[in-house]
Amino acid sequence: MLVTRQKTLRRFWYPVMPVGKVEAGPQPFTLLGEKIVVWKAADGDVVALADRCPHRSAALSLGWVDGNAIVCPYHGWSYDGSGTCVRVPQRPESNGLKGRVVPSFPCTVRYGHVWVALGEPLAPIPDWPEEDDASYRRIDQFYETWRCAGLRLMENSFDNAHIHFVHRDTFGDIDNPDPPQPAIERLPYGFVARSDVPVYNNELQKKNLRDDSAVTIRHITARWYMPFLRRLHIRYPSGLDHIIVTAATPIADDRCQVVQFCFRSDSEADAPARDIIAFDRRVTEEDRAVLESTDFDVPLDMNSGVERHMPSDQPGLLMRRMLIELLAAHGESEHTRHDAGRATQEQKSSS
Ligand code: FES
Ligand code: CO
Numbered sequence: 001m002l003v004t005r006q007k008t009l010r011r012f013w014y015p016v017m018p019v020g021k022v023e024a025g026p027q028p029f030t031l032l033g034e035k036i037v038v039w040k041a042a043d044g045d046v047v048a049l050a051d052r053c054p055h056r057s058a059a060l061s062l063g064w065v066d067g068n069a070i071v072c073p074y075h076g077w078s079y080d081g082s083g084t085c086v087r088v089p090q091r092p093e094s095n096g097l098k099g100r101v102v103p104s105f106p107c108t109v110r111y112g113h114v115w116v117a118l119g120e121p122l123a124p125i126p127d128w129p130e131e132d133d134a135s136y137r138r139i140d141q142f143y144e145t146w147r148c149a150g151l152r153l154m155e156n157s158f159d160n161a162h163i164h165f166v167h168r169d170t171f172g173d174i175d176n177p178d179p180p181q182p183a184i185e186r187l188p189y190g191f192v193a194r195s196d197v198p199v200y201n202n203e204l205q206k207k208n209l210r211d212d213s214a215v216t217i218r219h220i221t222a223r224w225y226m227p228f229l230r231r232l233h234i235r236y237p238s239g240l241d242h243i244i245v246t247a248a249t250p251i252a253d254d255r256c257q258v259v260q261f262c263f264r265s266d267s268e269a270d271a272p273a274r275d276i277i278a279f280d281r282r283v284t285e286e287d288r289a290v291l292e293s294t295d296f297d298v299p300l301d302m303n304s305g306v307e308r309h310m311p312s313d314q315p316g317l318l319m320r321r322m323l324i325e326l327l328a329a330h331g332e333s334e335h336t337r338h339d340a341g342r343a344t345q346e347q348k349s350s351s
Contacts, residue, residue: 001300001323003149003250004033005335008327009227010118013125014249015259018143019109022046026070028061030251031116036105037061038114041068047081048107048116054085060102111245112140113259123189126225130243130263139273141244141280142260146288149296150228150248150256151319156287157230157246158182158193158222158315166286170279171199181312182222189226191322193315196220204279208271209236224319226326228256241265244280253337254296260284300324300334 003009009032016029016038026039028051037051037060049070051061058074065071069078069086078087083102088094106117110125130136146153156162160179164172182193197218206212221233228248235241243263248256264276299306300320309317327333 001149001151001298002253002335002337004253006327006332007119008122008330008332009250010034011120011122011330012227013106013108013115013117013121013123014228015111015113015247016048016116016249016257017114017259018140019046019112019114022114026061026063026065028059029116029257031118032250033252034118035059036116037070038107038116039065039070041065041081043068045081046107046109046114048105048114049079049081049083050103050105052102053077054101111261112138113261123226126223126229126231128231128243128245128263130241136241136243136263136265137268137273138261138263139276140261141277142258142284144258145251146248146256146258146292147254147296148256148291148294149254149298150250151298151323152291152294152296153246153248153256153258153287154224154228154230155298155316155319156291157232158224158319159312160195160197161310161312162287162290163197163199166290167283170202170283170286173198173200179312182220182315184315184318186318186322187223190224191315191318193222193224194220195222204275208275208279209238209240210270211236211238224315227323239265242276258284297337299336300327 014031017027021027022038022040026037029036029038035051036048038048040046051059053060053072055077056074058072060070060072062073063071069080071078076089077085079102080086083100083104085097085101087096108115111131115125164174164177168174179197180195182195184191184193197220198215199218201216216236219235223231230246232244245261247259249259250256300323302317302320
């Protein structure tokens with residue numbers, strides 16, 4: 001699947017950046033190949049517009065905010081949050097131009113991040129009660145570009161079999177390669193997978209968990225939110241909650257922006273945020289090294305013969321199936337980079 005060619009994927013919310021970034025001025029981002037500018041108006045609204053001035057196509061993200069308008073850096077035309085041109089400085093008496101001349105996109109702030117959709121969203125941003133619960137803290141962990149498809153990262157989160165190989169140096173056990181498989185329950189626009197996975201504690205993790213045991217059973221409740229968002233709720237036997245939210249926001253076919261934060265039920269005195277980030281950093285780097293070697297054109301069609309499967313691949317296979325169904329429900333089929341070749345072949349055989 002080439003994500004930039006699937007229109008239906010434009011109709012989901014994606015976290016694009018920590019809200020702190022827009023405090024510093026207009027910020028560019030590329031979402032599903034669409035260049036956007038995210039900026040904060042004087043009235044506090046955070047908005048997203050196409051990052052292209054309709055005068056001579058300059059990037060608005062190079063401009064600045066003036067009151068409730070963004071000013072183009074090239075000749076100073078100004079646009080409000082709806083994309084209406086409110087000022088042409090060379091023709092001040094005109095009060096701008098008629099109509100919304102710059103496309104605008106749904107944009108909101110949740111969980112300390114700016115979320116954008118490129119069309120009418122099909123599903124809401126999930127409600128996670130920990131955000132407003134004083135017994136939890138939110139720790140912002142990662143904001144970085146990975147050279148892989150978002151779907152690879154999603155599938156990886158639900159793949160218990162990778163733990164003992166990819167994470168053999170942090171919490172896996174390569175001598176126990178066949179872990180328990182999750183029980184999966186399908187939900188609208190996603191699923192929940194529950195499993196109890198034995199993991200092995202290194203020294204930093206023993207400290208973070210305040211648990212000296214060599215092996216801990218993680219009770220994992222993992223939610224997949226279509227298409228590229230997951231929430232991994234790990235409950236340790238001590239009752240400690242470590243809830244990781246990871247988005248693989250699609251930038252282009254071969255790249256995604258990893259946005260990760262976590263909720264913890266312990267305090268800074270129990271486990272400093274920097275130690276928690278350090279452990280998750282190591283684990284994440286282990287995943288990244290392998291995932292960036294994978295093909296970004298993930299085949300949704302399980303019978304394409306491009307990939308082989310095993311029983312523990314069930315969550316990833318369900319993702320593929322649900323994505324095919326989603327596309328079909330919106331009149332789309334899967335686009336892959338083999339489309340062009342196939343079209344030429346069909347042309348040849350019909351001529
Ligand atoms: Fe934006 Fe001229 S290109 S005002
Ligand atoms: Co992993």
